[in-house]
Amino acid sequence: MPRARTAARATRPPFRIGLGCDRHPFDPARPLVLGGVAIAGAPGLAGHSDADVLLHAVCDALLGALGLPDMGRRFPSSDARFRGAPSGRFVDEAVAEVARAGYVIANVDAVLLAEIPRLAPHLEAIRAGLARVLRLPADRIGLKAKSGEGLGWIGREEGMAAQAVALLQEEPPVASPAPRRRPAGRRVTGRLDRRGARRGGGR
Numbered sequence: 001m002p003r004a005r006t007a008a009r010a011t012r013p014p015f016r017i018g019l020g021c022d023r024h025p026f027d028p029a030r031p032l033v034l035g036g037v038a039i040a041g042a043p044g045l046a047g048h049s050d051a052d053v054l055l056h057a058v059c060d061a062l063l064g065a066l067g068l069p070d071m072g073r074r075f076p077s078s079d080a081r082f083r084g085a086p087s088g089r090f091v092d093e094a095v096a097e098v099a100r101a102g103y104v105i106a107n108v109d110a111v112l113l114a115e116i117p118r119l120a121p122h123l124e125a126i127r128a129g130l131a132r133v134l135r136l137p138a139d140r141i142g143l144k145a146k147s148g149e150g151l152g153w154i155g156r157e158e159g160m161a162a163q164a165v166a167l168l169q170e171e172p173p174v175a176s177p178a179p180r181r182r183p184a185g186r187r188v189t190g191r192l193d194r195r196g197a198r199r200g201g202g203r
């Protein structure tokens with residue numbers, strides 16, 4: 001391993017944790033997309049991109065774990081390139097940053113906060129979608145939905161929020177090939193003469 005990488009590994013914490021949260025108001029004219037999955041028959045969310053509030057929270061958790069600027073600074077809504085963009089694109093970039101820093105995602109846990117629509121019937125599909133975007137097995141993803149219990153702007157059905165935590169762990173080192181071992185047997189010393197007879201040595 002090059003010396004610089006060895007030094008980076010020596011000073012790198014073995015784990016890093018990140019927290020993300022996001023919120024978007026409803027826009028019934030748009031489709032609702034959560035974890036990259038379109039939810040039919042539900043009001044969508046307003047936003048510059050596809051307004052996938054769950055992926056935004058997860059993306060910020062990954063960037064936060066690495067100590068990088070959040071989505072608002074990295075993908076500003078003033079940038080026309082991100083208008084209507086699928087949010088998987090933002091998560092792809094965050095996942096690439098995780099790998100570049102020498103980490104893998106251990107697990108992600110997230111909460112969707114919404115009074116409407118009822119998310120329970122969609123949770124498994126959304127979880128599978130999130131796993132696909134993160135390229136993780138679904139059992140590394142926790143996903144819950146909580147209603148607003150009639151309280152505040154969520155309870156008044158004005159919009160939806162999401163929270164996420166992500167744990168990163170140091171990428172396992174690539175195993176170097178084992179040194180070649182001499183075949184087991186009696187150690188031979190001394191030199192052979194022209195006929196193959198042993199002279200000297202063996203002491």
Ligand code: MG
Binds near residue numbers: 024047
């Ligand atoms: Mg957002």
